[in-house]
Amino acid sequence: MSNPIENLNKLFDSRVRLGIMSALMVNDEVNFNDLKELLDITDGNLASHIKALEENSILKVEKGFIGRKTNTTYKITKAGEKAFKEHIEALEKMIKGTK
Amino acid sequence: MIEQQQSYQDLQHIKRMMERSSRFISLSGLSGISAGICALVGAFIAYPYVVGTKNYIIDNAAAMEQARAGSYMIIINTWLFWIAAATFMAALLSAFIFTYIKSSREGIPVWGSAARRLLVSVSIPLMVGGIFLFKMMQFGTFGLVAPGCLLFYGLALINASKYTLSEIKYLGFAEILLGIISINFVGYGIYFWAAGFGLLHIIYGIYMWLRYERATPVQQARL
Numbered sequence: 001m002s003n004p005i006e007n008l009n010k011l012f013d014s015r016v017r018l019g020i021m022s023a024l025m026v027n028d029e030v031n032f033n034d035l036k037e038l039l040d041i042t043d044g045n046l047a048s049h050i051k052a053l054e055e056n057s058i059l060k061v062e063k064g065f066i067g068r069k070t071n072t073t074y075k076i077t078k079a080g081e082k083a084f085k086e087h088i089e090a091l092e093k094m095i096k097g098t099k
Numbered sequence: 100m101i102e103q104q105q106s107y108q109d110l111q112h113i114k115r116m117m118e119r120s121s122r123f124i125s126l127s128g129l130s131g132i133s134a135g136i137c138a139l140v141g142a143f144i145a146y147p148y149v150v151g152t153k154n155y156i157i158d159n160a161a162a163m164e165q166a167r168a169g170s171y172m173i174i175i176n177t178w179l180f181w182i183a184a185a186t187f188m189a190a191l192l193s194a195f196i197f198t199y200i201k202s203s204r205e206g207i208p209v210w211g212s213a214a215r216r217l218l219v220s221v222s223i224p225l226m227v228g229g230i231f232l233f234k235m236m237q238f239g240t241f242g243l244v245a246p247g248c249l250l251f252y253g254l255a256l257i258n259a260s261k262y263t264l265s266e267i268k269y270l271g272f273a274e275i276l277l278g279i280i281s282i283n284f285v286g287y288g289i290y291f292w293a294a295g296f297g298l299l300h301i302i303y304g305i306y307m308w309l310r311y312e313r314a315t316p317v318q319q320a321r322l
Contacts, residue, residue, distance in 0.1 A: 037208060
């Protein structure tokens with residue numbers, strides 16, 4: 001029997017990252033401000049979490065413009081989707097383990 | 100045991116974030132109730148014009164001319180058009196007020212990408228229906244206006260249900276069902292209209308309010 005904790009992805013062990021991933025899973029793309037509003041955190045804090053996820057190819061960044069304002073949007077990658085689904089499954093297994 | 104609890108809370112958090120980022124969840128049950136009351140008041144005011152105890156044409160002389168010319172202006176030259184327009188505006192405004200109150204209480208901005216998507220998805224069937232019904236009225240087919248309103252509104256709600264609390268799709272199905280039934284009772288449109296836009300809204304609103312907004316002891320304990 002494998003220990004279900006081993007299947008939990010270390011990349012997703014913060015609330016902010018779970019929030020980012022959740023939003024990316026159900027939306028084709030999400031921009032920085034929407035994420036900031038959703039998670040209610042500072043720019044710097046959000047940016048650092050996004051950077052970590054980007055470096056692990058969990059999400060991809062697309063920079064664009066709306067008028068003159070920069071509009072940065074984020075999309076989940078195939079690998080990111082797979083990793084997050086596995087993480088959710090692992091969480092579910094942990095709960096079932098006791099019941 | 101702590102790990103299990105942590106996992107459970109994480110899953111709850113994921114679910115909440117998924118919903119919040121994709122659905123406009125601040126739609127208040129009170130909005131449904133107030134829109135329903137507006138519809139009933141509108142139907143009550145319109146009733147004497149519909150059954151013919153009051154003349155629904157505003158300017159008779161102009162109406163003769165418009166009828167001869169087949170002009171769409173004849174629609175605007177009726178009290179019913181303005182009662183309908185005022186009812187719609189009143190219902191929309193009152194619905195917005197209660198939803199605005201709910202969203203500011205929850206600390207969720209009323210205007211975001213979820214609200215935008217909701218508005219777009221509800222507007223498309225409504226606008227198509229509006230254009231279609233306007234044309235039908237121009238040809239004098241007034242008997243199908245009430246069923247048409249119910250059918251297109253029902254479609255709009257089902258279309259929008261992906262972007263708000265999903266129970267609204269049952270209201271959509273109910274409106275469509277009522278619309279289909281009313282096709283067979285042309286001449287009784289005002290009653291079906293009042294039932295669909297008045298009663299069904301109020302029933303839906305009360306249900307949603309009881310389900311999500313009335314603070315039960317359990318919810319209060321959680322807060």
